[in-house]
Amino acid sequence: MKPGDGCLNFEEELSAYLEGEDRPAVLQHAESCEFCHCVLTDFELVRSASVESGLDEPSPVVWANVRAVLVAEGIIHPPLSFWQRWFPLKSRGLLGSPAPVAVAAALAIAAVVLLRSPFVSNLSRTHSAAAAMRPAVLAENYDVSSPRTSQTQQTIQQLEEAYYANEASMEPSLKATYDKSLQSLDDEIRECQASMQQQPQNTLAGEYLSSAYMQKAQLLQSALEYNLR
Amino acid sequence: MAQEENAPTKAAADKELIARAQQGDEQAFAALFELHKRRVYSLCLRMTGDAAEAEDLAQEAFLQLFRKISTFRGESAFSTWLHRLVVNVVLMHLRKKGIQKISLDEMDNSQEEPVKREYGEDDRRLLGSVDRITLNDAIKQLPPGYRSVFVLHDVEGYEHNEIAQIMSCSVGNSKSQLHKARLKLREALRRDQGKLARAGPGDRPH
Numbered sequence: 077m078k079p080g081d082g083c084l085n086f087e088e089e090l091s092a093y094l095e096g097e098d099r100p101a102v103l104q105h106a107e108s109c110e111f112c113h114c115v116l117t118d119f120e121l122v123r124s125a126s127v128e129s130g131l132d133e134p135s136p137v138v139w140a141n142v143r144a145v146l147v148a149e150g151i152i153h154p155p156l157s158f159w160q161r162w163f164p165l166k167s168r169g170l171l172g173s174p175a176p177v178a179v180a181a182a183l184a185i186a187a188v189v190l191l192r193s194p195f196v197s198n199l200s201r202t203h204s205a206a207a208a209m210r211p212a213v214l215a216e217n218y219d220v221s222s223p224r225t226s227q228t229q230q231t232i233q234q235l236e237e238a239y240y241a242n243e244a245s246m247e248p249s250l251k252a253t254y255d256k257s258l259q260s261l262d263d264e265i266r267e268c269q270a271s272m273q274q275q276p277q278n279t280l281a282g283e284y285l286s287s288a289y290m291q292k293a294q295l296l297q298s299a300l301e302y303n304l305r
Numbered sequence: 306m307a308q309e310e311n312a313p314t315k316a317a318a319d320k321e322l323i324a325r326a327q328q329g330d331e332q333a334f335a336a337l338f339e340l341h342k343r344r345v346y347s348l349c350l351r352m353t354g355d356a357a358e359a360e361d362l363a364q365e366a367f368l369q370l371f372r373k374i375s376t377f378r379g380e381s382a383f384s385t386w387l388h389r390l391v392v393n394v395v396l397m398h399l400r401k402k403g404i405q406k407i408s409l410d411e412m413d414n415s416q417e418e419p420v421k422r423e424y425g426e427d428d429r430r431l432l433g434s435v436d437r438i439t440l441n442d443a444i445k446q447l448p449p450g451y452r453s454v455f456v457l458h459d460v461e462g463y464e465h466n467e468i469a470q471i472m473s474c475s476v477g478n479s480k481s482q483l484h485k486a487r488l489k490l491r492e493a494l495r496r497d498q499g500k501l502a503r504a505g506p507g508d509r510p511h
Contacts, residue, residue: 091484095465118491125435126444126459131343132350138360139338142367146334151371153329 086112094119141253148257148295228289235296242300254299261295264288315340319383327375334371341384342367345391351456352395354445366394392457392471399449435494443493451486458483 086105093099106113146152243251268285318340325333345366349359370390377386444452453472457463458479463471465479472479 091480094487095480115491118495119487121435122440122487122490122494123459125437125440126455127462129437129440129460131347134342134346134360134363138342138346138364138367139335141364142338142371143331143335145368146371149372151329152331152334 083109083112086115090116090119094123137247137250140247140250144250144253144257144295144298147298148260148291150291232289232293232296235293235300239296239299246299254295257295258292261288261292265292315384316382320379323374323377323379323383326371327377337371338367341387344384345387348388348391348456348461349395351441351444351460352392352453353399354452358398362395362398363391366391369394388461389471396453396471399453439494439497440490443490443497446493447486447489451482451489454479454482455486455490459487 082105086102086109089099089102093102102116106116143152239254246254265285265288268282268288272282272285319337322333322337322340326337342363346359346363349362349366350356353359353362366387370387377383444455447455454468457468457471458465465476465483468474468479469476474482
């Protein structure tokens with residue numbers, strides 16, 4: 077049975093009617109044609125169901141990944157820790173330039189995280205594995221003679237070891253994001269170290285290096301804290 | 306755009322959070338993410354039909370948003386800005402996958418697809434209610450081009466002139482694609498309902 081002229085006209089006008097245009101012929105025909113009445117009601121049902129279809133929830137990994145990248149890029153400034161609140165810029169006179177203060181504060185945070193970490197006891201076991209996996213970024217340093225520098229390196233190395241000790245339990249996509257950010261920071265550290273080797277008095281490179289160490293410590297801390305949840 | 310409840314309240318909340326985020330406040334970023342994550346993810350999910358892909362795209366969209374947040378001056382509503390960004394991210398992704406190599410204008414050479422008329426008892430029965438899972442499954446089955454237009458128009462509330470601009474097609478083409486998408490959805494849903502009518506209570510098709 078072929079559709080009549082009324083049905084053909086209905087089909088031609090239907091799209092415009094559903095767009096909100098004035099098409100009285102659509103409703104008039106639907107009142108007299110059972111089939112077209114079903115079609116119209118079906119279309120309206122699909123449209124209303126679509127609007128009311130509700131929203132889905134992404135997994136927590138999405139925010140973790142976004143946060144990790146934003147911290148690494150310096151877009152997010154994580155809230156001040158206990159140590160940073162208690163050793164603000166006014167301590168500069170006692171500890172020299174602000175950069176070491178920031179590094180010391182970040183490392184103090186890292187020390188607190190390490191003490192809380194259930195994986196600290198595994199550090200000695202994983203030490204050799206971690207060392208084999210990562211290049212010795214901290215072999216060169218920006219002030220060999222400074223005991224503070226040596227302490228900085230040791231703490232960041234411990235953070236890295238804790239990170240790699242935990243990596244099996246991390247979400248693969250999250251780990252990939254952290255690894256990428258860490259690689260980027262390591263590249264920056266290497267570049268700064270190379271600059272300082274060529275020009276030992278390059279204070280700008282020294283500040284960038286301090287900043288990179290701090291970001292690396294914060295990123296590793298962030299990864300460990302997230303994984304401890 | 307689809308109407309949101311408490312839109313002025315949300316806009317005010319967005320404004321305050323944006324100002325703080327522009328200063329690097331982590332909690333402001335987290336709050337903005339929390340406010341908009343479901344809308345962003347749902348849009349990505351409906352346009353791609355794949356949860357893993359949708360999460361990657363949602364992540365990318367938020368990263369682009371937060372990197373650019375310092376440039377947001379409030380000329381338009383934040384949610385509008387975010388929404389357009391998400392749509393662009395998804396469409397770029399689909400184009401890279403080669404799914405929408407051919408423009409919609411090239412595809413639409415045929416005449417309007419008529420409503421299938423196979424007269425019988427089933428065809429005169431209404432669809433009945435459509436639950437969310439069934440509808441989302443049906444949307445997933447749509448060809449990508451139809452799916453994009455349908456989601457943008459019927460789910461997200463974009464007008465055809467906006468869709469035409471976003472998808473680089475004509476307004477007429479957008480309307481045509483939408484009509485075809487609705488026809489296909491109707492057919493898919495009627496097929497599912499027919500299966501449900503013939504099957505037993507525990508035999509729901511997926």
